[in-house]
Amino acid sequence: MKNKYFIDTDTASDDAVALLMALEWDDVEVLGISIVSGNMSVEQGSINARYTVELCKKDVPVYVGADAPLVKKREHADWFHGPDGMGNMNYPAPKLKETDKDFIEVLNNHIIENPDEITLVTLGPLTNISNFIKKYPESFLKLKNIVIMGGASNTVGNVTPAAEYNIWCDPEAADTVFKSNHHDITMVGWELCRGEANLTEEEMDLAYSFKTEKADFTIDCNKHALDSSQNWLGDPGLGLPDPVAMAVALNPEVTTKASRHNVQVVIDGPARGMTIVDQLHVGESDPHIDEHWSHTKRNINVIWEINSSEWKETLYKTIRN
């Protein structure tokens, strides 16, 4: 039996590659894709997701979710991914239509039918997931696991010095998810796609050498993101945060160092969206000197290190043929 996935995404170029990886992974069946406001408007995110589903010749339903964060104002990231989010490649409009059903009801029904069997992967701000938890908190606990692309584990941010974009975009929503009491939530911080995990020029050429539509798409739609990776973030090549998170979800060999910690989200102020990881478990003391860090519980699996060549092989496997 295939592993059942549900994917929540603010589909820009790196989301599209992560979607492609799940759609092409042998052991995975993607039940549905929900779109959230983030990198892109939900309208553009939906177009990009449906185009990707069509490219993979699949028929997976795409649902449109929240068109703005819970409290904060909308801040898209077209400056990073290009106005269409897909490197201005002018891909044709997809023929696949959106489904007009409410993804919250659909996901809840999937969980009722498949308790403790569905993996939820989130590639955008956590607005949709927070809305789901508010309506069906018990059902949420019956997901098998949740893999979140978001946050930064006690390191630099990419949208402010403190914060990674997805968490910063809707910190109230992230806070709800992190406090949901689900026993298996994994945070894949954006820093894991940096440095050695970047795709180098040679690796992008290798992808082109596969001469498949999916490989061309993977590199082409990320051209604007490549520019931003190098010129904005100062990275050596192309950083692909959402595909790295998907690789962590799909292939257990990718993660080489992980541990469980209390992680708290900062809601406001200059550290808005920061994910503070209690690396030394200091907040577990009873009582503790600081009211915010007392009797804390380990709520999140934090990924500290990945095997870069294994993550890249995971990607290549899905675009080679």
Ligand SMILES: [Ca+2]
């Ligand atoms: Ca994303």
